[in-house]
Amino acid sequence: MLFRATTGADLDRVTGFTVDDPVSKIDADRYLDELGQGMYRPEWTWIAEHDQRVVGRALWWGQASSAHPIALDCLHVDGSVADRAAVAAGLLAAGLKAFAEQGAPKPPLYNLTLPNGWRDDESVSAAVAWRRDAALTVGLTDEVERLRLEWTPEIGVPASSGRLVFSAGSDDEFLDVFRRIAVGSLDLETRRNLAVKGPEVTAREEMDFYLGCPGERSWWRLAHTTDGTLAGLAIPSATPYNRNVGYLGVVPELRGRGYIDDVLAEITRCHAEQGAELITGTTDTTNAPMAAAFARAGYRTAQIRLLYSAPAS
Structure with a gap:
């Protein structure tokens, strides 16, 4: 398994990667829009490759003015992979190591966006479980659950x-x-x-x-x-x-x-x-x-x- 940051040549592979479960999806339009604004960047976008096929993707995000990424917005491993948590952990470990070597003062947090009542939905709970295992494996061990609230x-x-x-x-x-x-x-x-x-x-x-x-x-x-x-x-x-x-x-x-x-x-x-x-x-x-x-x-x-x-x- 090869874990690496992307380059401009990988753009179609990044945007064409299918996220097929209900957790923290970032679609191609949003990625491309925020890539243009500098909030996603090729060097903050990491992929896992097996036999030259992309089987995992991690999208770290920052503000346009950020020197280093602030948060992991989207982490996905293809459902065909036998141990998704292990591949996800490898992907996270490689990215976090690179960010630290580039001078990031602390590891970016991982932000999982979920629907209300997510524990009652088996598909969402299962999607969270292997991601949580991956996060804990790489040392992101402080867990907080928050409400996101809106006024209109x-x-x-x-x-x-x-x-x-x-x-x-x-x-x-x-x-x-x-x-x-x-x-x-x-x-x-x-x-x-x-x-x-x-x-x-x-x-x-x-x-x-x-x-x-x-x-x-x-x-x-x-x-x-x-x-x-x-x-x-x-x-x-x-x-x-x-x-x-x-x-x-x-x-x-x-x-x-x-x-x-x-x-x-x-x-x-x-x-x-x-x-x-x-x-x-x-x-x-x-x-x-x-x-x-x-x-x-x-x-x-x-x-x-x-x-x-x-x-x-």
Whole structure:
């Protein structure tokens, strides 16, 4: 079995490869469109060949400005292969090794996009099982299941309750709030990073991530109560595809008072007032309070995402 990155000469073989199960499909039109934008690249597209036939494909994705791939979007091995997990693991291992040698600071995560209720569908569960085995084999052992949520204009724009006042702030002020709201967070990635890196590094990395997203820094807001007490922050953001909830949180001493609804409403209003037709958000399935806040705001669960990543170090 030969595992290698593609070149321009492989384009027809990459786009012609058939993905025949219901997990994280990337069709030829999307691949070609995003290849043209630099979000897919030949050197981030890997294939497994046997007897000169493509039997596996891995598509890593990044932003147009990315020096290294951010996530694995699509992993598939032909159903004729006896041990699909083994071939998938070989494909992943070869790609991750190459990215590390090229200076990637950490392995890209693996993002599996699934329908709601996926565990009740035997074909989807089977498709997930061998991919999960492959991810674990190559060291992507941190697993998180997330809801992907959507707001569209017919849901309506939430009115302000008047309980919080939102204002701009300096980078130092935002960094301090990132640090404070990480304490007691129910977000699994934040909890893992806190345990390994501590609050200072965790806050800096989270803030740097959102500074690097397509959203505007000018959208960010600090939240205070009407008496001037800091309550949290609201970071409307964006992906290359649509407006996004980004990051939000309430400081520990004010949690349990419903302020998260006000913060989420502020983010929604920010995007809606600028004409957004779709706002997306994500939260861990284990973060029941945040999921409930999205539900109260009218956001609908559009799909489920399983994320596999290397442990924080």
